[in-house]
Amino acid sequence: MLTEIKNQFYQDTLETLISIQEVLPETPLEGETARNMVERIFTVSHQVSGTGPMLGFDNSSLLSKKLERTFYEIRSGKRTLTAQLLTQTQRTIQNLLEVLQKEQGE
Amino acid sequence: METQNITLLSFKIQDDLFAVDALQVDHILELPPNITAVPNTPHYMKGIINLHGNIIPVADMRLIMDKEVQDKRSDASIIVLNPSNIQDARIGILVDVVEEVIETKKEALKETITEGKKGLIEHFEGTLVFNEDFVHVINIAHLCEIIEK
Amino acid sequence: MIDKFRAKFVEESTDNVHDLEEALFLLEKDMDNKELIERIFRAMHSLKGGGAMFGFNHLSEFTHHLETIFDWVRTNKLKVTTDLITLTFSAIDQIKFLLKTGDLSAADDLKAQQAFIQRLQAFLSEGGSTGTSAASAAQTEADPEESDEKTYLISFIPQKELLQNGTNPLYLLDDIHALGQALTLAFTHKVPSLDLIDAEANYCLWQILVSTSESINEIKDVFIFVEDECELHIDQVAGHNILQDKDVLEKAEKAVKNSTLLTVEDFKQESQAAAASVAPQTEERKKAAIKEHKISSIRVSSHKIDELVTLVSELVTLQAQLSLYAENTQDATMLSMSENVQKLSRQLRENAFDISLIPLQSELMRFQRLVRDLSKDQGKDIDFIIEGGDLELDKNIIENLTDPLLHILRNSIDHGIEVPEDRIKAGKAPKGNILFKAFYSGANVIIEISDDGKGIDAEVIRQKAIAKGLIESDAALTDKEVLDLIFVSGFSTREVVSGVSGRGVGMDVVKRKLANIRGEVSIESEKGKGTLISITLPMTLSIIDGLLVGVGESQYVIPISAIDKLYALQPEQLKQSFNQVVVIDNEQHPYIDLRKVFKASEEAEREQLQMIMVKAEDRLSGLLVDAVIGEYQTVVKPLGRYLKKQEILSGASIMGDGTIALVIDTTRLLQKQKNRK
Structure with missing residues (x-):
């Protein structure tokens, strides 16, 4: 059962991250689209950092916490999403994907 | 004065012979098994076909000329015309039989005297006597105009 | 070479002017908007700076006066008025002219230019200025070379664990280099002897000197996702670019050699010494500025893009044939391969079309x-x-x-x-x-x-x-x-x-x-x-995601983007319907029977039918079809001039097996239906 949940979690997270990666722009967006994007990244990073350790994705969770923290700040208006941040986010998501795959044993 | 050579492609609608300028003929196709009907079009518009990945509309020449359609004819073909002076205007015309390519001189064309109405076609480029038959030459631009209406 | 730079400058400045105009339009509607004023000021500032750098001296001089005006506005010494905006608009025209012609030589042009500058100056002296403004204006004039670049010293000392989370520090260094001219010093003295090395641990540390006009926060952002695993110091060491300074370079070299990190103190004198010799750096600054801008985009001839789009269209058609073939073989390997090709070609196609679109x-x-x-x-x-x-x-x-x-x-x-x-x-x-x-x-x-x-x-x-x-x-x-x-x-x-x-x-x-x-x-x-x-x-987006449906004997494609929901209906539900409205889950849904619209034979009894809810301009309506066949990516081909009266069809699509399905224009269909009522 646990393996199944784990696989499901892994698949879902992978898909979400890839889909985010695909649409992540190079320059900051404005308005509704931007808010949606921030919300999506926050949600997925929140999920990974929360559920990850339970399923053995320890490193992914650590990495994800950083995204979570940063996007929490953006979400609550304490930080602005700059082009530089987008670049770093893109990198970190790529890292997260790799770490996830490593921890899943793929 | 220099004589002008013309090349014609002749075809049959029932027993009448017609021809179009062969230089504006793109393809001659056997009647494909399925022509996709397009709803809400004039009755002579048979539908569209896929010619090497392009959509080509097909008009039934027999209906344009007010002739009966004999469904059993197996020689029916589509002549795909590519009008030289109209852009993106390729069109297939469905005819009973494609006959032959005729090389002739422009002077050989005589004024057309049609017995009876030829459906929607109002005038011809001319008429040629060939092997003791009358061949009426259709003006492609005029034909396209009719179909486009 | 310099011509190439000039061309690039003109290109970039055209964008700048564009931005300037846009901001000005917005400012006209919202005259107190500080952000817009800043934006305008910045655009003028870069025009001035760039102009001087690339030999557009008249442009630079002209923009300087304009910049002064907006500097006053920015510091509340001048109010935004319609006059000011109108003046700025005509000034923008002059800027465009100067960008096009370069430095002026014709006497008439020079005269006009001088006259315009006088107009700008007159505007300033007449404009509602306060007592102190004259002095500060003089100051702005006196210090035109004030650079907006600053040099920072970044000390990036990662912990051993840095690499474990997949972080590649070299990327971060790249990103710093993208901010401006940079010099990276790598310190490797902490690397242990070979037998003690842990392959997954990091032993290096770096110091980077970067000269950039970006803020310190921008630099901090680069390290945002590694700040837990490293010690990071960022200090401003000079108010301009000191990376050309021999002294500085020597110091850096020495630091690496001796494995002693640079400190802020090391730069105290340099910054003063270098301030005196601004001139030799201009050449370098040019390069830095150009590098910064070129990273984010490249220009490709549109011809190449057209070719790419054509190839992608062909690939999509071929891919449809492949899927069909794979389905028929029922070979698992084949199927999964075809699925992967489908995924890839979808991404490729989205990319290709995205490239060829401009807003x-x-x-x-x-x-x-x-x-x-x-x-x-x-x-x-x-x-x-x-x-x-x-x-x-x-x-x-x-x-x-x-x-x-x-x-x-x-x-x-x-x-x-x-x-x-x-x-x-x-x-x-x-x-x-x-x-x-x-x-x-x-x-x-x-x-x-x-x-x-x-x-x-x-x-x-x-x-x-x-x-x-x-x-x-x-x-x-x-x-x-x-x-x-x-x-x-x-x-x-x-x-x-x-x-x-x-x-x-x-x-x-x-x-x-x-x-x-x-x-x-x-x-x-x-x-x-x-x-x-x-x-x-x-639309050029000639490839769409579509839902293939059957109506009578024909097949039609409905763009997925227009679809809201699908319902399966029993024929009885329709018999009870009244006035083209069917009730599902206590909700009323208006519907259009596609069999009627497309004059398909209504003889065949329908055992079950599907209702596809489509939306168009705030309206939602159901389309009744006989069957839903599947989802396809498909190339929409135009129907051509002879069928242009087909309002409710936007084109035709060639399916994998070579047959044709007509593509429904849902918006027009719903519109037509509405008009009929």
């Missing part, structure tokens, strides 16, 4: 300018509203669209909108409205330009058409047919227009130009109320 916005500035300038000239007051400016269209379409649109707008202003007095007499608000609206409709893009001006008098058109011999004097034409005469060549000549109260300058040309890009134009107008011109364009 309409890029042209809208010209329209705003036109409306503003023309209306001022003619003493008219016009509110120009744009909706859907972010809509993206194929580059080729946009190029061919600009002229016709400018033409239509000009007509709207010249002949449509009345002067305020006339508007008041007609019981309208003194301010006229022109609405520019762009939106997607099925596989088409529609652009509507409407005004609330005086409209067109059909009777006048009719008389003129009779006079021109275009129609018989007793021709029975509806008003709509009469209006359409405007598009007939031979109708609109100068002579006619001066007599006609409506529009007419070369509308036949507009129609012809639009036809070149397969666009269609139509007109509606009501005398006294206004005019609406509507342009329908094909």
